[in-house]
Structure formats: structure tokens, C-alpha cells
Amino acid sequence: xxxxxxxxxxxxxxxxxxxxxxxxxxxxxxxxxxxxxxxxxxxxxxxxxxxxxxxxxxxxxxxxxxxxxxxxxxxxxxxxxxxxxxxxxxxxxxxxxxxxxxxxxxxxxxxxxxxxxxxxxxxxxxxxxxxxxxxxxxxxxxxxxxxxxxxxxxxxxxxxxxxxxxxxxxxxxxxxxxxxxxxxxxxxxxxxxxxxxxxxxxxxxxxxxxxxxxxxxxxxxxxxxxxxxxxxxxxxxxxxxxxxxxxxxxxxxxxxxxxxxxxxxxxxxxxxxxxxxxxxxxxxxxxxxxxxxxxxxxxxxxxxxxxxxxxxxxxxxxxxxxxxxxxxxxxxxxxxxxxxxxxxxxxxxxxxxxxxxxxxxxxxxxxxxxxxxxxxxxxxxxxxxxxxxxxxxxxxxxxxxxxxxxxxxxxxxxxxxxxxxxxxxxxxxxxxxxxxxxxxxxxxxxxxxxxxxxxxxxxxxxxxxxx
Ligand SMILES: *Cc1c(COP(=O)(O)O)cnc(C)c1O
Numbered sequence: 001x002x003x004x005x006x007x008x009x010x011x012x013x014x015x016x017x018x019x020x021x022x023x024x025x026x027x028x029x030x031x032x033x034x035x036x037x038x039x040x041x042x043x044x045x046x047x048x049x050x051x052x053x054x055x056x057x058x059x060x061x062x063x064x065x066x067x068x069x070x071x072x073x074x075x076x077x078x079x080x081x082x083x084x085x086x087x088x089x090x091x092x093x094x095x096x097x098x099x100x101x102x103x104x105x106x107x108x109x110x111x112x113x114x115x116x117x118x119x120x121x122x123x124x125x126x127x128x129x130x131x132x133x134x135x136x137x138x139x140x141x142x143x144x145x146x147x148x149x150x151x152x153x154x155x156x157x158x159x160x161x162x163x164x165x166x167x168x169x170x171x172x173x174x175x176x177x178x179x180x181x182x183x184x185x186x187x188x189x190x191x192x193x194x195x196x197x198x199x200x201x202x203x204x205x206x207x208x209x210x211x212x213x214x215x216x217x218x219x220x221x222x223x224x225x226x227x228x229x230x231x232x233x234x235x236x237x238x239x240x241x242x243x244x245x246x247x248x249x250x251x252x253x254x255x256x257x258x259x260x261x262x263x264x265x266x267x268x269x270x271x272x273x274x275x276x277x278x279x280x281x282x283x284x285x286x287x288x289x290x291x292x293x294x295x296x297x298x299x300x301x302x303x304x305x306x307x308x309x310x311x312x313x314x315x316x317x318x319x320x321x322x323x324x325x326x327x328x329x330x331x332x333x334x335x336x337x338x339x340x341x342x343x344x345x346x347x348x349x350x351x352x353x354x355x356x357x358x359x360x361x362x363x364x365x366x367x368x369x370x371x372x373x374x375x376x377x378x379x380x381x382x383x384x385x386x387x388x389x390x391x392x393x394x395x396x397x398x399x400x401x402x403x404x405x406x407x408x409x410x411x412x413x414x415x416x417x418x419x420x421x422x423x424x425x426x427x428x429x430x431x432x433x434x435x436x437x438x439x440x441x442x443x444x445x446x447x448x449x450x451x452x453x454x455x456x457x458x459x460x461x462x463x464x465x466x467x
Contacts, residue, residue, distance in 0.1 A: 060403040068426035083322035108253040109262040119289035120314040125246035126166040128272035128288035133170040136205035138297040160190035162212035192223035201237035210248030216375025225265040249273025285324035351423040374423040388446040396442030
């Protein structure tokens with residue numbers, strides 16, 4: 001506690017320096033609310049300081065989530081934080097903007113009849129996948145009832161073993177068997193040839209992934225669609241596709257518009273994406289769309305009053321800020337198709353550049369050079385004898401502030417340990433060059449390291465920076 005020489009306790013005045021105030025002289029409340037208020041500038045400073053040693057978002061190449069938006073977008077979003085997206089009566093124009101985003105996205109995904117597409121914004125792809133999964137389950141149940149299946153039996157969902165955890169959650173929440181098609185070592189995605197062996201009349205749907213989180217590779221949706229077209233011709237128990245395009249949904253339409261993965265495919269009936277991945281918005285926005293209204297079961301559409309009329313609400317969450325929706329719309333009108341194309345193409349070029357530099361070191365086998373998602377994914381070459389592992393390299397990079405994870409691939413490929421660099425819009429060539437310098441230096445340090453951390457007899461343990 002601060003005391004002066006004469007009277008004991010001192011008081012603050014308007015010119016007391018921030019770090020000389022009485023409040024700055026004691027710890028901030030942590031687990032119990034403080035009795036007295038704090039001055040706003042001090043509260044701001046103390047919390048900001050507390051967050052200071054967290055990673056630098058721009059150097060975090062582990063995440064797909066956006067780490068840069070233009071000043072005008074940030075301004076617009078902070079000015080609209082108080083708008084509640086669900087309150088469509090109070091904020092009808094925000095509701096209109098959400099609908100415009102849905103139309104824009106349905107058009108990017110080549111929906112056949114724009115007017116007939118139905119969709120919603122969500123907090124992210126996890127919520128969107130949950131909705132799409134429920135729609136599949138409800139549709140399956142209706143079919144199953146009509147066809148006289150045993151409804152006490154557990155239905156299943158078919159997906160590649162490279163699925164994102166939201167699908168595991170969906171299956172646990174809804175008591176569904178998660179049937180994993182093992183990822184193929186050559187293409188690092190679902191192998192369509194074996195797909196049918198996983199499908200039966202209790203299959204609620206197949207999920208194709210446009211951008212497998214582990215590797216950045218795309219499932220071959222055209223091939224999956226063909227397999228299911230043939231299957232559906234032979235049976236009443238039709239199986240349709242949902243595409244989890246969390247990362248690829250707002251990337252592919254700009255750099256590879258000819259790739260057929262979307263509503264152009266006969267059996268694709270719903271798609272989700274994360275606006276906060278390659279949609280280029282800060283975290284908190286996702287989208288779920290159904291090709292035709294009829295694919296979204298009526299039970300999942302709830303009506304709210306909207307300016308005397310009715311407005312359907314589909315999302316799980318009720319109140320949340322509309323600012324992310326507004327941020328998404330800002331990007332759409334600000335960037336346009338050409339703006340998105342340039343940004344995404346540049347991002348892919350940087351990924352190719354990194355893959356090329358990594359290849360040239362002679363140390364790595366490249367699994368994705370950025371040709372699908374702009375993600376560079378690599379393992380140490382097996383025939384190169386080294387005393388260190390990729391986990392050590394991740395740690396070296398972390399010392400320079402780069403977060404680049406190392407982890408094993410999923411089931412049946414778990415012996416392959418890979419490292420992954422997710423390129424995003426704000427990773428430019430200069431930064432990529434700095435990263436390569438740090439990486440090469442890290443390799444050199446490890447090659448020359450006097451102390452080796454791995455025991456000769458035991459397997460190297462998983463440690464260091466993983467994801
Ligand atoms: C990121 C991701 C998700 C989850 O998305 P959130 O927007 O983070 O909820 C789901 N599926 C895939 C394939 C992803 O890459």
C-alpha cells in the first residue's frame with residue numbers, strides 16, 4: 001500500500017500516473033468480484049497487460065481463423081456490436097443483410113434456384129454442421145418410417161477419418177454411429193472406392209470434406225457423388241451428401257471455380273462453411289445452406305414474428321451480435337469476386353513458395369503443397385537419419401514466435417507425423433521469407449545440438465507444440 005511521509009495514506013488525483021494509482025498498487029480481482037470499481041483506463045491497461053504474453057495471432061500458422069481485417073471493417077463491426085442478430089423486428093436491415101449473404105453464398109455454390117435455397121448464419125461451422133446433421137437425421141427417420149425400418153436401431157453417419165471434432169460431437173449428442181472411412185495414404189482423403197462398404201439402410205448421410213483439417217486435402221466429391229448416384233438407383237434407401245466446406249467453401253469458388261464439389265452435384269443437398277476461415281471475417285461466423293427448401297425438415301424451422309409477417313429461424317443459438325454478419329457483407333461488397341480471387345490466389349502462391357523451399361531442403365516429404373487448401377503439410381523423409389523430430393522443430397519455431405503444429409495423422413496413418421503451415425491472407429511473401437529463415441536456422445541448431453532429448457531406446461514422446 002502507498003503511504004506518504006506525513007499523513008499516512010495517499011489519494012489519487014487526476015494527474016496521478018496510471019501505474020502510480022492506488023488501485024494499481026494491489027492485485028486485480030480474479031476469482032471474486034472486487035468490492036470497488038476500477039477506473040476504466042486502468043481496467044483496460046491491466047487486462048491488456050495480462051493478455052500480453054499470449055501468442056501473436058498473425059504468427060499463428062496453426063489456425064484457419066482470420067487474423068486480419070481492414071480498419072473500415074473493424075470500425076463497422078465495432079459500431080454494430082450491440083445489434084442482436086436474432087432480433088429481426090428491431091433490426092430488419094440486418095436481417096436483410098444476412099439474407100443477402102445467404103443469396104451471395106448460394107450463388108457462389110451454384111445453387112440451381114436461388115429463390116429456393118434456404119440457409120442461416122451461425123456462430124461457426126460447428127453449429128452449421130450440427131444443423132445439417134440434424135436435417136439429415138430427421139429426413140432419414142421419415143424415410144425409415146415409411147420403409148418400415150427398425151427405428152430402435154442406431155443410425156450411422158459416414159465420413160472420412162480426417163473428420164473435424166464437431167462431427168464426433170454431433171454423433172454423441174444424437175446417438176449416431178460415426179462410421180469412418182479411413183483416409184487413403186496416397187490421396188490423404190476419403191477413398192471413394194471403398195465407400196459403399198460403409199453404407200447401409202441406416203446411413204443418414206455421407207459427409208464429404210472440402211479441406212480436411214489435418215492435411216488441407218479435398219475429398220473427391222465428384223467421385224463420391226457418382227458412387228452414390230449408382231447406389232441410389234438400386235435402392236429406396238437413398239443416401240445424400242452434406243459437404244463440410246468449413247475451409248474450402250469460400251476459397252474454391254474464387255481460385256478453382258471449375259471444381260465440381262457443390263450444389264452442381266446431384267446428391268449434394270447441404271453445405272456449410274466458416275465465414276471466419278477463408279471468408280476473411282474475424283471469428284464468430286458460419287453458414288449452413290440447403291439446396292432446396294424441402295431438404296430442411298419443417299420441424300427444424302421455427303417461426304418468429306417479423307414486422308407483422310413471419311420470419312423463419314433455423315440456427316441453434318438465439319442472441320448474438322450481428323457484427324460478424326455485417327463484417328461478412330462488408331467483405332463481399334468491398335472485395336467482390338476479383339478481390340477475393342486475388343487474395344486467395346496470393347495465399348495459394350505463398351503456400352506453393354513455402355512448399356518449394358521446404359522441398360529444396362531435402363529433409364521433407366511434402367503431403368500438400370498448397371494445391372487444395374493453401375496449407376503446406378509435410379513429414380520428415382524416412383530415409384534421412386536425424387536425431388531430432390518435427391516436435392523439436394515446432395519448439396524452435398515457437399522461440400521465434402511462430403506457432404506451427406506437429407501431430408500424428410488420424411487412424412491407420414497415425415505413424416505419419418506431420419507439420420502443417422496454414423497460409424492465410426495476411427501471410428505475405430516477406431513474412432514467409434522470414435519464416436523460412438527461422439526454419440532453416442532451427443534445423444541447423446537442431447543438427448548441431450549438443451544435448452539430445454530423445455532416449456535411444458524409447459519412442460519419441462509427443463510433446464512440444466501440437467495442435
Ligand atoms: C474448422 C472446421 C470445423 C469447425 O468450424 P468452426 O467454424 O471452427 O466451428 C468443422 N469442419 C472442418 C472441416 C473444419 O475445418
